[in-house]
Amino acid sequence: MDFKVGIAQIAPALGDVHENMKRIERCIERALDEKTDLVVFPELALTGYTLKDMVPSVSLRLDSPELKRLMDASARLSIAVGFVEESPDYRFFNSAAYLEKGRIVHVHRKVYLPNYGMFEENRDFAAGSRFRAFNAAFGRCGILICEDMWHPSAAYVIAQDGCELLIALSCSPARGAQSDGDLYSADAWQTLNRVYAHLFSQYVVYANRVGYEDGVGYWGGSEAIGPDGSVIARAKQFEEQFLTAELSSDAVRRARISSPLLRDERLDITLRELKRINREREQ
Amino acid sequence: MNAHTEPTPREQDDPLWVNPELVLPLLEGFIRDEITKVGIPNVVVNLSGGIDSAVSCVLAARAMSPQNVTALMLPYKTSHPDSLGDAQTLARQLGIQTMTISVTEQVDPYFEKFPDMTPLRKANKMARERMTILYDQASALNALPLGTSNKTELLLGYGTIYGDMASALNPIGDLYKTQVWQMARHIDVPEEIVSKKPTADLWPGQTDESELGFTYEKADRLLFHMIDRRRSPEALERMGFEPAFIQEIERRVKQTQFKRRLPLIAKVSMRTIESDFRYPRDWGR
Numbered sequence: 001m002d003f004k005v006g007i008a009q010i011a012p013a014l015g016d017v018h019e020n021m022k023r024i025e026r027c028i029e030r031a032l033d034e035k036t037d038l039v040v041f042p043e044l045a046l047t048g049y050t051l052k053d054m055v056p057s058v059s060l061r062l063d064s065p066e067l068k069r070l071m072d073a074s075a076r077l078s079i080a081v082g083f084v085e086e087s088p089d090y091r092f093f094n095s096a097a098y099l100e101k102g103r104i105v106h107v108h109r110k111v112y113l114p115n116y117g118m119f120e121e122n123r124d125f126a127a128g129s130r131f132r133a134f135n136a137a138f139g140r141c142g143i144l145i146c147e148d149m150w151h152p153s154a155a156y157v158i159a160q161d162g163c164e165l166l167i168a169l170s171c172s173p174a175r176g177a178q179s180d181g182d183l184y185s186a187d188a189w190q191t192l193n194r195v196y197a198h199l200f201s202q203y204v205v206y207a208n209r210v211g212y213e214d215g216v217g218y219w220g221g222s223e224a225i226g227p228d229g230s231v232i233a234r235a236k237q238f239e240e241q242f243l244t245a246e247l248s249s250d251a252v253r254r255a256r257i258s259s260p261l262l263r264d265e266r267l268d269i270t271l272r273e274l275k276r277i278n279r280e281r282e283q
Numbered sequence: 284m285n286a287h288t289e290p291t292p293r294e295q296d297d298p299l300w301v302n303p304e305l306v307l308p309l310l311e312g313f314i315r316d317e318i319t320k321v322g323i324p325n326v327v328v329n330l331s332g333g334i335d336s337a338v339s340c341v342l343a344a345r346a347m348s349p350q351n352v353t354a355l356m357l358p359y360k361t362s363h364p365d366s367l368g369d370a371q372t373l374a375r376q377l378g379i380q381t382m383t384i385s386v387t388e389q390v391d392p393y394f395e396k397f398p399d400m401t402p403l404r405k406a407n408k409m410a411r412e413r414m415t416i417l418y419d420q421a422s423a424l425n426a427l428p429l430g431t432s433n434k435t436e437l438l439l440g441y442g443t444i445y446g447d448m449a450s451a452l453n454p455i456g457d458l459y460k461t462q463v464w465q466m467a468r469h470i471d472v473p474e475e476i477v478s479k480k481p482t483a484d485l486w487p488g489q490t491d492e493s494e495l496g497f498t499y500e501k502a503d504r505l506l507f508h509m510i511d512r513r514r515s516p517e518a519l520e521r522m523g524f525e526p527a528f529i530q531e532i533e534r535r536v537k538q539t540q541f542k543r544r545l546p547l548i549a550k551v552s553m554r555t556i557e558s559d560f561r562y563p564r565d566w567g568r
Contacts, residue, residue, distance in 0.1 A: 014565050050563040177305045178298060178511075212316040214563045215452070217309050238312055 003138045006036035007222045007243040009235045011211025014048035017058050021046065021066055024081065028073050030242050037137060038078040042169050042209035042222075043110075043145050044094065046083035049171040050213040055124045059086035062104060067097065074099035078137055080207075082145065082169045084125075085109065091126035096143050096169050098136060106134040108143040112151050118173065118216070121147075133161035139249055146170040149192055159200035160267060164227075164252045166196060168206045174219035174238075186221050186237065198229030201255040201262060203247050210238055227255035299507055301462050303469035307345075310454045314346035317452050318427060320568035325426035329417050329447070330354035330374065330381075332366030333481060335455060336431040337373050337472045338463050342454045343429055345470070349378040353424055357413045360387040362484050369476050376473065382420065386412050406485040410446025418449075427451040435460040435499055438506055439532070440539020441491070448542060459507065460499040497528065505532055 008027040013019040024041060031039035043049070046066070047058040060066050060083055070079055078100040085095035085107065094110040109128025113121035131154050133142040142158035142165075149155065149168050158166060176184025189206065197204040203226060210220040223234040224245035233245040256262060318324055326343045330336045343352045354374045358367050367383070374381045389412050394400055400408075421428045430453025432442050437456055442448045455463055460481070467477050481491040481499065492498050505524050508514045509532065514522070516529050545557060554560050 014563060014568065050565065052561040052563055054562060054566070174309055177301045177309070180300070180302055183305055212313055212565075214565050215313060215317075217312055217316075238308055 001249040003247045004036045005205050005245050005247055006031040006034055006039040007207045008039055008041050009210055009220050009222045009241045011240055012045050012048040014213050015054045015058055017046055031077055034244055036244055040167055040205055040207040041081040042207045043082040043171045045081050055084055055092050059084040059092050061086050071099050071102055075102040080167050093128055094125045096145055100136055105136055110145040110148060112147040114147040131157040133158050133163040139164040141165045143167045155196045163202050165203045170208045171218055172208050174217040183219055185219055193225045194229045197225035201227045203227055210240055227252045299461055299503055303466055310342050311346035314343055314454055323425055323427050325351045325424055326429045327353045327421045327424055327426040328429045329413055330356055330370040332369040334463055334467055334476055335433050337476045338467050339429050339431045339455055341470045344377040344379055352379040354379055354381045355420055356383040357386050357416055359409055361487055366484050372473055384416055402486055407443045407446060410443035414446050414449045432456055433460050433463050434458055435503055439535045440542045444542040459503040461503045
């Protein structure tokens with residue numbers, strides 16, 4: 001199957017869901033103009049990142065009018081978007097929804113909430129507890145949010161669950177300019193994206209935001225990586241941009257013929273050894 | 284590396300080296316973004332003739348249009364004439380607005396009332412007078428006061444709280460002094476400013492490095508490994524830093540922590556500002 005993906009590298013307005021809905025809907029129009037089948041938005045695209053005590057006031061239930069509007073829009077193209085999800089029992093998750101054909105196909109709740117250095121997401125959010133691939137128009141897809149990508153187990157589980165297109169959403173801050181090369185953040189993410197694409201013979205579509213919040217700059221550099229680890233498209237740094245990339249199931253197929261890593265993966269050994277390690281840790 | 288000399292060919296091997304090509308758009312974007320969000324389209328800077336305010340000023344002039352930047356020159360009667368001259372040269376080069384206001388008339392009557400004032404008290408008083416002018420002119424010019432404190436000063440507390448440390452936004456507060464020098468060379472700050480000995484110009488002949496008792500280059504190298512790289516005192520000693528110097532810098536950083544925080548608030552309620560009432564500064568922007 002051939003499939004065109006759009007990545008909306010935007011700068012969300014901090015704490016302003018109404019404004020962000022407008023911006024997102026404009027990007028959806030653009031995505032339709034560009035005839036993309038899927039448009040991907042960054043982590044917390046509906047709210048901005050540095051929310052702190054604003055979290056409960058910008059959260060959305062899955063049956064909220066805002067998500068309903070996006071669900072309606074998904075009749076025309078698929079949408080992956082980050083938002084603050086409020087659960088029926090009043091917990092708040094850093095979530096991403098995959099919307100397609102007018103319905104919510106999948107919601108991923110960020111599992112690994114960074115709580116160190118400049119991050120304090122554990123203070124503001126509840127943590128998710130699942131890594132699942134899901135069936136979508138393109139094939140099996142998976143969603144991971146920012147810090148989830150830094151835990152190879154998350155990408156591994158989703159890959160073993162059959163993923164062909166891994167969608168990674170982030171709010172990655174620009175930091176570490178101590179080199180003659182790229183930003184520390186850009187180097188690290190480009191490595192992660194390429195490794196996961198290549199090792200799991202899958203597409204990785206990475207949507208990072210731009211803009212500043214409280215002096216922190218988000219560096220952008222959204223990209224689409226092919227199942228052979230090659231960079232298909234990469235957005236500029238620090239600027240809003242609508243990036244597109246053509247994906248094809250055939251490229252995944254050929255990558256898996258050329259390097260049958262998934263075929264040869266020994267899930268039984270992995271499970272046995274992980275259980276042993278877990279047992280030994282508990283002792 | 285001596286900051287007063289040309290960069291060495293292998294400068295990029297130095298961990299203190301930043302990539303100016305990356306840092307420049309980041310800092311320009313920071314200024315542009317904040318003024319846009321706040322909706323105040325101008326900035327005002329106290330331009331002393333030294334390297335820090337020069338770099339802040341150039342960044343602002345690049346990030347915005349030069350006519351949106353006003354440099355205030357606020358000399359005292361003992362200020363070195365070169366300070367004013369260098370500031371004027373830079374302002375002309377950038378095409379920014381300038382305003383010169385002497386603080387002498389403002390501080391001397393106060394100094395006369397307290398003849399036993401130490402040079403440090405006088406210096407702090409002058410820094411705070413300059414701050415009041417900066418904030419008043421910011422109000423008059425519909426401008427945001429731009430900060431000029433670098434990371435070295437902030438960490439060592441080598442500045443006046445509510446004086447030169449006060450600003451609305453500070454583009455260079457995460458750059459060590461040696462990195463400010465590096466950026467200055469990259470953005471063509473006039474050579475007279477780059478090569479002069481750093482001084483707060485608080486009294487004739489003063490230099491920062493003689494007052495501090497060590498060079499910025501030496502302090503920055505230690506601070507970088509201590510703060511940015513989180514190395515323990517033992518690891519720092521193994522790297523060749525003298526134990527007494529490590530202790531001295533640690534002491535300064537700890538002792539001046541109050542300068543880097545808002546005043547302490549006694550907790551009474553269930554929701555106290557800072558501790559459990561936490562919003563971003565860009566709240567609603």
